Amino acid sequence: MPASAISVKGLSKTYNSAFGKQEVHALRPLDLTVNEGEIFGLLGPNGAGKTTLVKLLLGIVHPTEGSGELFGISIRSPEARKAVGFLPENHRFPEFLTGRETLDLYARMSGTTDMDRANKSEELLERVRLTGSAHRRVKTYSKGMMQRLGIAQALMSNPKLVFLDEPTDGVDPVGRREIRDLLLELKAEGVTLFLNSHLLSEIERVCTRVAILKEGRLVREGTVEELTTQDRIWRLRSTPIPDQSLGDHAHLVSDAQSNGLSEYRLHAADRTALNASLDHLRLAGVEIESVEPLRQSLEELFIDVVEDAST
Amino acid sequence: MIGVLLLTIRELRAKKIILGLFGVATLVWVVLALALRLDVIEGSLAGARLFGEEMSGDSDLTDELGEPALGNSLLETFVFGAEMFAAGAAYWVGILLALFATGGLIASMLQQGQVDLLLTKPLSRSKILAGRLLGVSVVMLALLTYLLGAVWLVMSIKTGIWNPRFLLAISVVFVMFMVLYSLISLTSVWTGSTPLSLILTFGLLFASLILAIKPLHEQITQPGRSIVVGLYNILPKFVDVGAHIVPQLVVGETVESWFPFVSSLAFGVVAYALAFRLFQRKDF
Known part of the structure; x- marks a missing residue:
């Protein structure tokens, strides 16, 4: 039985309005397991709870109830994020940094050593085709370049699990195919990928398993084959x-x-x-x-x- | 945490106002070094010229007994006066400019898209906020040390009078900056708004000006008096520290009361504790 990269039991999030009169159930109690080495796709309409689930798993918001683990470590502990890379939707890198400095600084925060940072940043800049622009400040980057830099940032600490929120957002078709190939390469390297995307064709092509959320509830879950077979x-x-x-x-x-x-x-x-x-x-x-x-x-x-x- | 610290220092370096403050500090000591001409004969000040103009030799710095403060030479009086002016400028003007320069740092860190990147690193939230505050502290301490340290060196080398107590002003000015920054931190973590945090902090400074008027405490009737006295005791005493403790420290007088400084420090500690607690619990 494969080990689980993500394991969630009864995890839920409820927001209260300013005076506690109204409750918004962003995520109803959810049980979910993502095995190591999978490419897991999370689908759902706007407001379904996809981003809330990712934020809960990464410690950006606190759960109302339930528990979750990343590689067996509670999501409440910063240690759980040691083996994790994350590309948020609409990420903002400080505009005064160059592409190379951005990779270096954020990898330093992940505890990556000086030597590893230097080697890895060159490798990843090459991989996302930003070597020629690495010395430029990120405020001069196009949206597609920012997205590719974001992906490189997520991979800097050699993560075993990568969360990607809309990874192909703003990327042209050629770049999209390159990102798709990159995801498949990562899967071949044994990296677990958690993908949150509106591009269903992308999900269908790369994901091994998919879950669909609707109004904070898990409504379908299974392999792409299982779900699409009538x-x-x-x-x-x-x-x-x-x-x-x-x-x-x-x-x-x-x-x-x-x-x-x-x-x-x-x-x-x-x-x-x-x-x-x-x-x-x-x-x-x-x-x-x-x-x-x-x-x-x-x-x-x-x-x-x-x-x-x-x- | 080092990563957050470095990011903060880089962000401050990218802000023109910080470079401007370092530029002003450089200008101050360079102009002082070039413009100040002292005629010192056997350790006494025979004459002083600033920008070539003869300066008055009378001293009005005296202690409680009417004796000249810290030594009786005019030269010492002149040095203490100049250093007191420099420390006062750093306190009254420097802190305000520094608050403007650094006021947006916490709120900018909490912007969507940036805070997510930080919170998903294997760092506790306390370390993230501490790294940010440490970055601000390092830059402000460097700026103050550069400005006041250089003024001290110029004055000491030019006059031969080394007044190390002047350097204590660096720590007092720095601590008071950090006390005021605690309110910026708390408001920024709470609301994510730079303008609001600056308005509240400058409002606090204004309140400190009003509350420092001691006759007000006597003249006002109850229950207003209890409120005014209560607020005076709770809030930072920016005016009292700047008007009494800093000059007394610089000229080597005994500080009459440390209460304004200690109570301001206590306010800062409580505000930082609340900011950390709020940051710990907040959903982004």
């Missing part, structure tokens, strides 16, 4: 099925193409029922090219879940 529906590509064999369990999606194949949706309660349907089709002379579980995109799932939860 229950009891399969995509069938075959030679055309005679009308009398279609029945209720199959319907045509697209007519025969130049290769003579059509696409159908097959409805079956389980694998046994699916195989019975396929046998029935074969008996009717249908040649089967492929059968695969039907998946919806993460974006479709997200909209379904959010709309379901709101109704």
Whole structure:
């Protein structure tokens, strides 16, 4: 069983208004585990509690109830953040520092040694394509450059767990792909990544597991495959099925193409029922090219879940 | 904590006003060194010229018995007078400028996007705030030591009179700056607003001016008198320390009462304790 990088039990956050008359439940009691080496994506509409959860895990806000651990150390202890890197949304580096000085100063705060800082900053500046601008003050940086500098900052202390809040925000498509590649490289190095992003296609491409929050509650959680696979529906590509064999369990999606194949949706309660349907089709002379579980995109799932939860 | 300290020093260095204060300090001692011409004959002041003008030789610095303060030579009187002026300027003008220069540091640290980066480092919140305050302290102490130390050296070398007690003014001015900065820290942590913290601190200075008028304590009727006396005892006594303790220390007189200094210090300690407690508990 893999060790957990993040473990949360009954963690919640409630804000009180100035005179304590009104309570805002930013996060309802939540249980969650993220295993080491995963790329975990956190999704949810605005105000769902995503940022609150990240802030709770990183000690930026205090929990109302419950507990959490990073690599087995309580989130209330600064020690828990020793192996952690963080890229906040809309981060602001002091404008008077150069890119290189920024990396050096923030890594010093993480307890990184002089030698490690020097070596690591050059390596990361190269990795995020900022070597040529490292001597410039950050106030001259574009938004994309600031974002790349922020990612480099988050990686300076060789963290085992990295929280990234909207990492591709303001980054052009090429830069976005580079960041995606960087995330996959980090995963290959065994780094656990906790991703908070509105770009569902990005999450779908890189995340191994996803959770969806809505109004402070966890509404769905699982691997991308588990979540996007639609229950009891399969995509069938075959030679055309005679009308009398279609029945209720199959319907045509697209007519025969130049290769003579059509696409159908097959409805079956389980694998046994699916195989019975396929046998029935074969008996009717249908040649089967492929059968695969039907998946919806993460974006479709997200909209379904959010709309379901709101109704 | 060293990282936060260095960041604070870099931030202060980037502020033009701090460089300006160091520039003014340099100007003060350079002008003093070039403009002051003393004719010292056998340890006594025979004549003094500032910018080439002959200065009056009469001394009005006397102790309670009407004797000249700390020695009876005119030269000593002149040196003490000049040093008292320098210490007074550092106290009355220097502290106000320094508060302006550093007033926004705590609030800027607490801005969204910046505080998140600091709080997610493996540092306790106390260390983060302490690092910030230590950075301010280091720069202010360096500035005061540079200004008053240089004035002291110039005066001592030019006159041959070495008055080490003058250097005590550095610590008193520094402590009083930090006492006032405690209110800036508390207000900034509480509200995140630089303007409000400066308004409250300068309001406190104004209150200190009013409360230092002793006849007011007698003339006002109850229950107003209890309030005025209570506030006087609780709040920092900026005027009393600047008008009595600093000059007495500089010229080597016995300080009549340390109460204004000690009670101001107590106010600072309580305000810092509250600021740390609030910073510890606050959600960002």
